[in-house]
């Protein structure tokens with residue numbers, strides 16, 4: 379089935395932008411085979427909800443189960459690969475004068491697709507640190523089926539992701555909101571726009587005059603405030619956007 383063309387005026391808007399900000403969510407990794415959060419979980423963990431596992435309380439109560447869930451997710455992501463949507467965003471960053479990429483995802487797929495410095499708003503699945511003393515634990519092997527212990531204090535090692543109720547890493551928070559203040563175009567890609575403070579970035583950008591665009595097969599609440607809601611999978615939409623921009627540049631070069 380032919381891929382839908384870029385919505386009217388969107389490519390021109392991207393080409394004219396001085397600073398594009400992109401916020402991605404689990405939807406951009408869906409085409410890599412990585413389950414999103416709010417779809418029923420598949421496989422071994424279908425009896426749990428992420429909220430029952432992705433909290434400090436759940437880890438304190440049952441660290442082995444929480445560690446095993448993150449090991450399962452690491453195996454899944456390690457076996458997956460970035461898809462055409464991730465690759466198109468990396469290409470877009472090379473094409474445009476300025477693009478700030480913020481991701482809610484912890485899978486590291488943007489880096490593997492070539493994005494040089496994605497802001498990881500919720501941390502990274504492959505970073506580990508001590509639950510008790512906070513020391514980084516870079517030497518945890520992969521895979522590591524048994525819950526590892528901190529070499530310094532003997533505490534449990536936890537994944538370096540942001541759990542529900544935890545603070546966003548300060549640098550990520552500051553860099554993201556200053557980009558939202560400055561950008562003139564904000565692309566929300568593959569997120570349900572439900573979880574704050576990440577979901578507040580689009581609102582902040584719009585309040586500072588940026589135009590909002592959503593790319594999501596199931597338009598969200600954000601779509602009502604967007605100049606364009608492109609109901610398409612990211613793995614189809616983003617490559618078409620990049621190809622269209624390429625075509626526009628070729629025409630300009632011939633003038």
Ligand code: OAD
Nearest residue numbers: 403404405408414415416482568569570573594596611612
């Ligand atoms: P969700 O699972 O809440 O939403 C995924 C979104 O992706 C949905 O709106 C889908 O319609 C959309 N989607 C599905 N397939 C897509 C595709 N091929 N292309 C584009 N979009 C697609 O995931 P997030 O919005 O990322 O937080 O969730 C935000 C946060 O909630 C996560 O970072 C996590 C979770 O709790 C923490 O862990 C702190």
